[in-house]
Amino acid sequence: MMQKIQRFGGAMFPPVLLFAFAGICIGVGTLFTTEAIMGNLASTDSFWYQCWNVILQGGWTVFNQLPLLFVVGLPIGLAKKQNARCCMEAIVLFLTFHYFLSTILSQWGANFGVDFAQEVGGTSGLTMVANIKTLDMGMIGALLISGIVIMIHNRYFDTKLPEWLGTFSGSSFVVIIGFFVMIPVAILSAVLWPQVQNGLSAFQGFIVTTGAFGVWVFILLERLLIPFGLHHLLYSPFYYDSAVVAGGLYSHWANMLPTLANTTQSLKSLVPEAGFTLTGLSKMFGCPGIALAFYATAKSEKKKQVAGLLIPITLTAIVCGVTEPIEFTFLFIAPALYVVHCVLAATLATISYMAGVVGIFSGGAIESAALNWIPLFGSHWSTYLIQFAIGIAFTGIYFIVFRTLILKFDFKTPGREVDSDEVKFYSKKEFRERNENKGIEGEVPDFAVLILDGLGGKDNILDVTNCATRLRVNVKDESLVQDDPYFKSIGAHGLSANGKAMQVIIGLQVAHVRDDFESLL
Known part of the structure; x- marks a missing residue:
């Protein structure tokens, strides 16, 4: 089971890797098209606004088409053969599924408790997928359909048909089988998904009311799951699907940027649910404290070597938000330190949240600047000063705690290895x-x-x-x-x-x- 979960988690990543650049485009585009920041230069009838609006709307491509991206992205990692053909099969059958579902609901929606005459969006539970009015199943629906297609592809793609039926072999055979499979899947979705939507709405209300405690638990679990490679499965429904807000926190925050940039009202009061995306604070402020503790406790003759190791991987954590290189330098050597790191990361995020800091801070400094500091600093500079004050304080806390524990328990962190145990690098x-x-x-x-x-x-x-x-x-x-x-x-x-x-x-x-x-x- 762990093998299957690991493979699934890795397969979800191709679409996720596109989010960083898309986020930068949206952040910069929002900055240059907001009148509160740019003045009359950003009025909607100006040439400046119109040019930057082109960039801004292009940046929305990834977030506006998330289900399609995940449908195409999953086969890249999970199809056992002919991945490109499986991507094509997945998108065709995903659209077929939604055409089936749309027709079923337009004819018999009342029988399933769905008012198909409502406008898409809001609390209707409806959306548009490739110009098809259908149930809003978000990323979960995309992964479900793509997963079914991948199973059909892996089993039937190489099926040998009689020569006179050769034109129906390969991808055609997969799509034929999938066509008839999608009919009962669409019926089941019409029956079950409205109930799931009701449950998600109830969960959204619960998780928002948990406030700071909910943020602490979420960040703690996200960090603890990293060694197992399962953290993507925890945060993906929050960030990219409708577990907390419709469309996911990333899309919701990006949509809110123009409004947030034009008000000085507290960010937390406007988007309280954006506390769950504070996972990156420990990357920007905690990892430097860890690195300093490692350097301070390293043997004097190894400090230069340790600095050469720590500087690039610490910058990777701060700038790009990728923490595995530094975390895995001590995870297996001193797992107790990693647990302490998880607790400190959750505490840093929670204290920041209680102080009013919310936003898209799940990545590193690049993402944080694009989606927070650059477009919103003009109207929310005081919030970010508080964020940096708390963050820098936690850099010191990380340093003191890690240095104390390393020395007290003699953890063999980088630069403290017993000479006979040092790893050998091959020439x-x-x-x-x-x-x-x-x-x-x-x-x-x-x-x-x-x-x-x-x-x-x-x-x-x-x-x-x-x-x-x-x-x-x-x-x-x-x-x-x-x-x-x-x-x-x-x-x-x-x-x-x-x-x-x-x-x-x-x-x-x-x-x-x-x-x-x-x-x-």
């Missing part, structure tokens, strides 16, 4: 000798070969996907996989193993490493 010569012994000839990607070697060789690999920073691999025999120090010795940030589900922590170049890795298979 180019040793690498070539290893390849020659394995019969590998010609130009090969060094890093990918060493990873494959550490995972037990290509015969031990079941499948491979990736998220933003990790190569996610399911293996046949976990006993053939090397330990965490081996993967650090070859240049990775570590290994997270859970049964047969392996996650090699690579960093932001993981997509290129995956290409090299797959070429070896």
Whole structure:
């Protein structure tokens, strides 16, 4: 089961990777089209406004078409063969499903408790998907339909038909089967989804009323799930679907930006639910405190080496919001420290929320600037001064707590390893000798070969996907996989193993490493 969950979590990431650039476009576009900031230059009839409005509307593409993106994105990671064809099949059958559902509701909607005559949006539970009026099933509906299509594709794509039926083979055969499968799925959706919508509305009311406690629990769980690679499954319904607000917190906040930029009223009073997107505060303010504690407690002769390790991975956390490189330097060495990190991260977010700080702060400084500081600083500068004051204070708290615990319990964090336990980095010569012994000839990607070697060789690999920073691999025999120090010795940030589900922590170049890795298979 863990293998399947890991593979699913990794497969969801291709669409998510598009959000950062889209968010920057929306943030900058909102900044330059807001009269409260730009004055008459941003009046709607000015050439300045009209040019920037083009950029702004283009930036909305990703958020306005999220279901379609997830429908197409899931097969990239889950289809076992012919991924591109599966993407095409998924989009065709997703549209077919909604045509079925739209027709069913337009004819018999009252029987399902749906007033199909209502306008889309609001509390109607209706939306438009590719110009089809239908039930608003959000990302969940997209993943459900795409998942069904992927199962049909994996099982029936290679089905051999008689020669005279050859034109119906491959993708055509998958779509034919899917066409008839979508009819009962559409009927079941018409029966069940209105009840789900009612439940989501009730959940939304509950989670908002929990206030600061709800924020603390959410941030704590999000951090605790990172080692298992399951944090995407927790936050995705909040951020990109309707678990808290219609359309997800990202889309909701972006829609609210013009209103927020034109008022000095408290952000928290206007968008209280945006406290759940404060997961990035620990990335920008907590990780520097951790890095400083590691440097301060490192052996004097290793401080320069430790600084070389910590500076790039800390900047990655602050600027890009990717924390796995720094977190995995101590996660397996001192798991107690990681739990402390999770508690401090939740506390930082909660105190900030109680002080009135809300917004899209789930990523790093780039995303935070685009969706918060740049478009809203003019009218909400005092909120962001409070945010930085609390954040910098927590940088100090992180430093004191981590330094105290490291020294008290003698945790072997970077720079404190026992010399005999230090990992060995392979030289180019040793690498070539290893390849020659394995019969590998010609130009090969060094890093990918060493990873494959550490995972037990290509015969031990079941499948491979990736998220933003990790190569996610399911293996046949976990006993053939090397330990965490081996993967650090070859240049990775570590290994997270859970049964047969392996996650090699690579960093932001993981997509290129995956290409090299797959070429070896």
